[in-house]
Structures are given as structure tokens and as C-alpha cells.
Amino acid sequence: MCAIFKRDFKAYFQNVVGWLFIAVVYAIFGLFFYAFNMVQGSTDVSSAVGNMAFILMITAPILTMRSFSEDRKSKVEQLILTSPISIGKIVVAKFLAMFAVYTIDIVAMIIPTLILNVFGKTAIEQSMVAILGVWLYGGAFIAMGMFFSSLTESQVISAVLTFVFGFAGYMMASIISVIPSNLAFFTKILNALDLYTPLVNMLGGTFSVVSLVYYLSVIVLFCFFTTQAIQKRRWSVSSNKISTSVFSSSLIIAGVALVVVINMFVSAIPTTITSVDCTANKIYKITDVTKKFLGKLDTNIEIYVLNSEKTKDTTIDKTLDYYKSMSKKISVKYIDITSNPQFYAKYTDVAPSQNSLIVVSKDSKGKVLKSKVIDRSDIYEMSADESSYYGGQSKVTGYDAEGKLTSAIEYVSMDEKELPKAYILTGHDELPITGSFLTALEKANVTTAEINLLKEKSVPSDAKCVIINSPTSDLSKEDAQKINDYVNKGGKIIVTCNYTKQDLENFNSVLANVGVTPVKGVVYENDTNHIAQNSAAAILPQIVANDYTSSVANKYILMYASVGLGHKDSNDKISFDEFLKTSDKAVAKVNYESATTSKYEAGDTYGPFALGLEATKKVGSKKTAKAVVFGSYATLNEQIDQMVAGNNSEMFANTVKTLTESPKLSASTIKSKSYTLSPLTIPALKANICLIICSVILPLILLASGIAIWLVRRRK
Incomplete structure (x- = not known):
């Protein structure tokens, strides 16, 4: 076996074929690597090696077409057929020889992947898994090409058959997608050829064990087919050595059946066991919070996916597999919207987009209790693609399937009365709460309603908290009193301040009721380690970890044009917890509009200042009121939030969750996961050098070596 392996492996480098294969494959990989990684700054090589899957359909036949066809044409095969070496060992040796040649390209692909680390943080694990996948995919192609080579003397026919069947396998998912759904059994058979x-x-x-086993099965199966095809010829050459039972249809059927059973068994194993998330930001990994929640789930949940299973979104499907494996109460069903376009109408009036989810809770008899729609556009976060050649295109930047799914399951599994309700104060030119902050409330399953106290006798009794977002005109004395009455009965409020020269006497009385007094002036930070955009008014405060900030304690919160928050000393009835602070170099500038410097001027107030604090007030013998106060109107500003990657909205979600005190909603504020790392910035000169080396110099050296060796051997 080793002798045949060495013979075939050397043979590929004693003529042009091996050199040509390695040179062409690596040159094309170099082009893709340059386009995706060096120019666009992608941090992993999955796009580059992924495109090699199509190229292999053209290049693999170059390698495999000679494997048995040449021996058969030159009559060398008869010597092999009558040798004492088993056919199985001969086939494996020849396959390994070709696979070793292909592996040289794979190893060479790893080198530029590692070089990317010089230019910044890269997704090295994801790149290695992608390269492993293409290695196995290529192995399956080589095994298939070897089989077709064993069927014919013609190298051309062998190459054409390999390309045709390889192309069919490459396109099988698209072929299956156009087959009518009533031919489900037929599509299951075709799936095995995908x-x-x-x-x-x-x-x-x-890293998928299912994919690993599938490709190894294909390799073994085609090696087995090749062995059987040659065994048939060997029997005809040397019938006295081999019985007719060696090559039989029943043996082939048994082999195929065994491979099918193995793959079915592996596919039935829970995804949590067979899959390892190797993405840079672990976008598929389910958090411990969700695992804990699903472990206690006692309501039957059915998740409808608005798409046929043949054209499913593989990323969402992978997440759903994790959910199914973690709770027996969850089931997933795909709805073919081409044959059932009005299915959504049972649950919503507006048609969701394809691959959207409908999460439904059911009782023991299958009756629908509640439902919630998750549109696909809410699962994937998009942003403009500045690297795109064409304008107006967008790319995926975030994946929020876990946050949306866990929130939806919580929502449908809870009684409506259990859901907390927050009221947003209006009527005083308050700033609106929009975008990611509304999304944070929705994910936390906190129902919201606007409230104008002019029309209400008091704050409604079902209010878990009241949000007062930077009023620019003063509250009436009556409105302020209604809020104070609510607080004095144990209510919770979230307040953001807005600096204005107008005296907001009644608004300030609400703060005074919880012992807080705004400091006059806009706070300027003079510690350059705690400012953004070189602006002393754009403060990155020091963060003290508590229930509101624990998840962002090692990140940034951005406060702009903030006022300082003064407060009384803590005592038996009221206490304060400052969780956002300035440095002692900060000053509050009263005349900030005419200020000539960010440092102290006459009339200013020295820091440090609290920019975010919690006031806890005892009311009665058992009740406790809470007020969380932020010094900046920009705390709940969408643009400011985007500048710190959503940390402000995450802190807001934590605050709402904590104040609403709903223990069943502990899993509702899971943050969206970034889809990729920050793009690499690679100088054009270095990118061009890489292109020339990978796609020009190295391939030319390889081709020249192959041609030189071929010429020398020809002259001999």
C-alpha cells in the first residue's frame, strides 16, 4: 500500500499535472484572498475558501482523471489486478496520493490566514474551520473523481463525469428548492446528494460533526464503489483467485444502507453535542441565561418558520436546533408560504417577510394561547456597506436571534397580567424614546404606554415604573405632586435630566423628593481618558458595577451635555448609589455657551460629579421607592447609543428590568451579537504585494518547476 502511495504521489510531480493543479488552485485562492481579506478587510477567510468550492469542480478532475484511466489504458492495471495486494488497499493508496497533493494547497492556504493577524484581531478559529470544511469537501470530490476514472479508459470522459456529477452536488440545494413539496420523499433522497x-x-x-461524518461517508462510499468496480474486472482477469460474491449488488446496497444509517444516527444527536461554535463572537452559542430559562419552561411552544425547509435560513435553523435540544417543550415547524401564503393571518394582520418566525404557546389540547411574530429583519441587524463597489448596499452586522426568541418565548408563556408595564410621561415636551431603547423595552417584555397626567387623577396602579425623559418645559405643580405621590407609595421612576436655563421648579421638586439636586451648569470633563471625540462635553464616565451597569462595566457609556447630580447624605430613610461618575478634574460650567476653555473659570463648580445614581427611599414600614436618575438628555439618544455599540440601551434595559422586578423576565435582555469583528485596515502596497506573491510568483514558480521536470524526463 505504501509503495503504491509513493509511486502515485511522486508521479504527480514527475509531470506537469501535480504542479499545475497546485499552482492553479493556489493562484485562484490568492485572488479571492486579496479581494475579500486584503481589500475589504474581512477578518476570516471563509469567503475566500468558500468560493474555492466551485473552482474545485473544474480543478479536481485534472487530478483524478488519470488515477485509474491511465493505468487501464496503458495496461498497467492488469499487473495491479493480479498482484497479491488487495484492491481496497490499492484504491485507498491512490486516493491518499491525490488527497496529499490537494492537502499541499490546503496547508498553503493557512499561511496567509495566519499573516492576517499582523494587521489586527482576526477570527482564526472560524478560518480554520472553513479551511477544514473545504479540505473535506475536496476529499469528497477527489473520491468521486477516482470512481469515475475507474469506470473508463478515457481521461476526458472521466473528467466530464466528475464535473457533471460534482456540479449537480454543488447545485443540489437549488434543485431541491424547485421540486414540489408533495414529493417530500424524493427530496429526502436528493438531500443525501447535496x-x-x-x-x-x-x-x-x-465545526459540525454531522458535516464531518457526511464528507467522510462520501469518501469511504466512493472508495468502496471504486473497489467494487475494479473487483469486477479483477474477477474477470483472475477468476481462480476471487469468487463471484466479491462484487454483488447486495453488498453495494448494504454499504449504502450502512452509510445512510450512520448519517441519520449522527443527525439525530442534539446540535449542542455535534456542533461547536467557532465564530469570533460566538453568534450561535446560547447564553447560560437562556439555558436556565429553557430548563424551567413548562409551556408547550411551537415555532413556525415562514419558509420551506428546502430553502431555510441555515443560520436561524442552527439556532432553532439549539432551542429544540434544550427543551422538550419546544417544537419547530416549517411552513411553505408558496403553498400556504395566508398562514400568517391567524396571528398577525401584516405579512411577515420570508424566514420570519411565529412563536406560539399552546395548552395540553393544542389550543393556541398567545403568539408573537419575529420578523427576519429584526433578527439580522444591517448597516451600509461602505466597502461595496455599488452604492446603497447593506451588510449584516448583528445577529439577535437568541434575544428575540427567548423574549418571545417568555412573552407567550406568561399571562398578560404577569407582564410589567411602564408609563412614559408626556405633555411637557419630553424627548421621545425611540429605536434601540424601545427595542430594549420590547425584548424585556415590558409593555409601555404614554401617560399625560393632565388627563389622569394619579399614576395608574398597574405602573411598575414611570419614565421621565428630559422634559424641556416644566411640569405643572399638580403633575409633579402626582408623581411624588406615586413615589411615596413605593413607586419606581427613571429620570433623565436636560440642562436648560429655564427654571424647572416643579420638575426639580420630583428630584428633590428623592433627595437629588441638579448642579447648575453643563459638566465638562478635563481628564482626556474620559472624553469622546476630543469634546470635554462628551463624557465617558467611570462606571461602578451594580444591577444597572454590571453588563457594561468594562465598556463605555456616553453622556453628552450632562448636568451633575448632587444629593443628600445617606441616612436611615434614604440612600444613594453613584454608578456613573466624572473624575475630580471635571467642572460644571454655568455659562457654557460663552466659555473659552473647558477648565475652571469664575462662577464654575468643581467636580467630581455623579452623572448616574440610584436613590432608594423607605416609605412606610415595608415599602421602598427607587429613582434612577441620569444627568444627560443623551442617555436615551439613539445616535449617541450607536457610538458606544448599544451600551447605553443595554444599561437602560438592565435598569427597566431591575425596577420592574419581574423574576420571570430574567432572560429578556440578551444583547445582539456582532456578526463580525471590526474590518482590518491593510495598506494598499502590502495588499498588492500579497496578491503578486500568492497569485503570480508562487504559481509561476510551481508551473516552471513542473515544466522543467517534465522536459528533463522527456529528454531521458
Whole structure:
């Protein structure tokens, strides 16, 4: 076996074929690597190696077409057939020789992948999994090409058959998608011929045992087919050595059946066991919070996916597999919207987009209790793609499937009365709460309603908290009193301040009721380690970890044009917890509009200042009121939040969750996961050098070596 392996492996480098294969494959990889990684700054090579899947359909036949066809044409095969070496060992040796040649390219692909680390943080694990996937995918192609080579003397026919069947396997998912749904059994058979979909999982950053077993099965199966095809000829050459039972249809059927059973068994194993998330930001990994919640789930949940299973979104499907594996109460069903376009009408009036989810809770008899729609556009976060050649295109930047799904399951599994309610004060030119902050409330399953106290006798009794977002005109004395009455009965409020020269006497009385007094002037920070955009008014405060800030304690919160928050000394009836602070170099500038410097001037107030604090007030013998106060109107500003990657909205979500005190909603504020790392910035000169080396110099050296060796051997 080793002798045949060495013979075939050397043979590929004693003529042009091996050199040509390695040179062409690596040159094309170099082009893709340059385009995706060096120019666009992608931090992993999955896109580059993913495109190699199509290229292999053209290049693999170059390698495999000679494997048995040449021996058969030159009559060398008869010597092999009558040798004492088993056919199985001969086939494996020849396969390994070709696979070793291909592996040289794979190893060479790893080198530029590692070089990317010089330019910044890269998704090295995801890249390695993608390369592993293409390695296995190529192995399956080589095994298939070897089989077709064993069927014919013609190298051309062998190459054409390899390309045709390889192309069919590459396109099988698309072929299956156009087959009517009533032919489900037929599509299941064709799924077994889908060579590309298992690779997609690994290109997405998931090491999948299912994909690994599938490709190994294909390799083993085609090696087995090749062995059987040659055994048939060997029997005809040397019938006295081999019985007719060696090559039989029943043996082939048994082999195929065994492979099918193995793959079915592996596919039935929970995804949590067979898949490892190797993405840079672990976008598929389910948090411990969700695991704990699903472990206690006692309501039957059915998740409808508005798409046929043949054209499903593989990323969402992978997440759903994790949910199913963690709770027996969860089931997933795909709805083919082409044959059932009005299915959504049972749950919503507006048609969701394709691949949207409908989460439904049911009682023991299957009756629908509650439902919630998750549109696909809410699962994927998009942003403008500045690297795109064409304008107006967008790219995926975030994946929020876990946050949306866990929130929806919580919502449908809870009684409406259990959901906390927050009222947003209006009527005093308050700033609106929009975007990610509303999304944070929705994910926390906190129902919201606007309230104008002019029309109400008091704050409604079902209010878990009241949000007062930077009123620019003063509250009436009556409105302020209603809020104070609510607080004095144990109510919770969230307040953001807005600096104005107008005296907001009644608004300030609400703060005074919880012992807080705004400091006059806009706070300027003079410690450059705690400012953004070189602006002393754009403060990155020191963060003290508590229930509101624990998840962002090692990140940044941005406060702009903030006022300082003074407060009384803590005593038996009221206490204060400052969780956002300035440095002692900060000053509050009263005349900030005419200020000539960010440092202290006459009339200013020295810091440090609290920019975020919690006031806890005892009311009666058992009740406790809470007020969380922020010094800046920009605390709940969408643009400011985007500048710190959503940390402000995450802190807001934590604050609402804590104040509403709903223990069943402990899993509702899971943050969206960034889809990729920050793009690499690579100088054009270095990118061009990489292109020339990978796609020009190295391939030319390889080709020149191959041609030189071929010429020398020809002259001999």
C-alpha cells in the first residue's frame, strides 16, 4: 500500500499535472484572498475558501482523471489486478496520493490566514474551520473523481463525469428548492446528494460533526464503489483467485444502507453535542441565561418558520436546533408560504417577510394561547456597506436571534397580567424614546404606554415604573405632586435630566423628593481618558458595577451635555448609589455657551460629579421607592447609543428590568451579537504585494518547476 502511495504521489510531480493543479488552485485562492481579506478587510477567510468550492469542480478532475484511466489504458492495471495486494488497499493508496497533493494547497492556504493577524484581531478559529470544511469537501470530490476514472479508459470522459456529477452536488440545494413539496420523499433522497450544504455550515464558523461524518461517508462510499468496480474486472482477469460474491449488488446496497444509517444516527444527536461554535463572537452559542430559562419552561411552544425547509435560513435553523435540544417543550415547524401564503393571518394582520418566525404557546389540547411574530429583519441587524463597489448596499452586522426568541418565548408563556408595564410621561415636551431603547423595552417584555397626567387623577396602579425623559418645559405643580405621590407609595421612576436655563421648579421638586439636586451648569470633563471625540462635553464616565451597569462595566457609556447630580447624605430613610461618575478634574460650567476653555473659570463648580445614581427611599414600614436618575438628555439618544455599540440601551434595559422586578423576565435582555469583528485596515502596497506573491510568483514558480521536470524526463 505504501509503495503504491509513493509511486502515485511522486508521479504527480514527475509531470506537469501535480504542479499545475497546485499552482492553479493556489493562484485562484490568492485572488479571492486579496479581494475579500486584503481589500475589504474581512477578518476570516471563509469567503475566500468558500468560493474555492466551485473552482474545485473544474480543478479536481485534472487530478483524478488519470488515477485509474491511465493505468487501464496503458495496461498497467492488469499487473495491479493480479498482484497479491488487495484492491481496497490499492484504491485507498491512490486516493491518499491525490488527497496529499490537494492537502499541499490546503496547508498553503493557512499561511496567509495566519499573516492576517499582523494587521489586527482576526477570527482564526472560524478560518480554520472553513479551511477544514473545504479540505473535506475536496476529499469528497477527489473520491468521486477516482470512481469515475475507474469506470473508463478515457481521461476526458472521466473528467466530464466528475464535473457533471460534482456540479449537480454543488447545485443540489437549488434543485431541491424547485421540486414540489408533495414529493417530500424524493427530496429526502436528493438531500443525501447535496455536497455543498454541509460545507455551508462550516463556512459559517460551526465545526459540525454531522458535516464531518457526511464528507467522510462520501469518501469511504466512493472508495468502496471504486473497489467494487475494479473487483469486477479483477474477477474477470483472475477468476481462480476471487469468487463471484466479491462484487454483488447486495453488498453495494448494504454499504449504502450502512452509510445512510450512520448519517441519520449522527443527525439525530442534539446540535449542542455535534456542533461547536467557532465564530469570533460566538453568534450561535446560547447564553447560560437562556439555558436556565429553557430548563424551567413548562409551556408547550411551537415555532413556525415562514419558509420551506428546502430553502431555510441555515443560520436561524442552527439556532432553532439549539432551542429544540434544550427543551422538550419546544417544537419547530416549517411552513411553505408558496403553498400556504395566508398562514400568517391567524396571528398577525401584516405579512411577515420570508424566514420570519411565529412563536406560539399552546395548552395540553393544542389550543393556541398567545403568539408573537419575529420578523427576519429584526433578527439580522444591517448597516451600509461602505466597502461595496455599488452604492446603497447593506451588510449584516448583528445577529439577535437568541434575544428575540427567548423574549418571545417568555412573552407567550406568561399571562398578560404577569407582564410589567411602564408609563412614559408626556405633555411637557419630553424627548421621545425611540429605536434601540424601545427595542430594549420590547425584548424585556415590558409593555409601555404614554401617560399625560393632565388627563389622569394619579399614576395608574398597574405602573411598575414611570419614565421621565428630559422634559424641556416644566411640569405643572399638580403633575409633579402626582408623581411624588406615586413615589411615596413605593413607586419606581427613571429620570433623565436636560440642562436648560429655564427654571424647572416643579420638575426639580420630583428630584428633590428623592433627595437629588441638579448642579447648575453643563459638566465638562478635563481628564482626556474620559472624553469622546476630543469634546470635554462628551463624557465617558467611570462606571461602578451594580444591577444597572454590571453588563457594561468594562465598556463605555456616553453622556453628552450632562448636568451633575448632587444629593443628600445617606441616612436611615434614604440612600444613594453613584454608578456613573466624572473624575475630580471635571467642572460644571454655568455659562457654557460663552466659555473659552473647558477648565475652571469664575462662577464654575468643581467636580467630581455623579452623572448616574440610584436613590432608594423607605416609605412606610415595608415599602421602598427607587429613582434612577441620569444627568444627560443623551442617555436615551439613539445616535449617541450607536457610538458606544448599544451600551447605553443595554444599561437602560438592565435598569427597566431591575425596577420592574419581574423574576420571570430574567432572560429578556440578551444583547445582539456582532456578526463580525471590526474590518482590518491593510495598506494598499502590502495588499498588492500579497496578491503578486500568492497569485503570480508562487504559481509561476510551481508551473516552471513542473515544466522543467517534465522536459528533463522527456529528454531521458
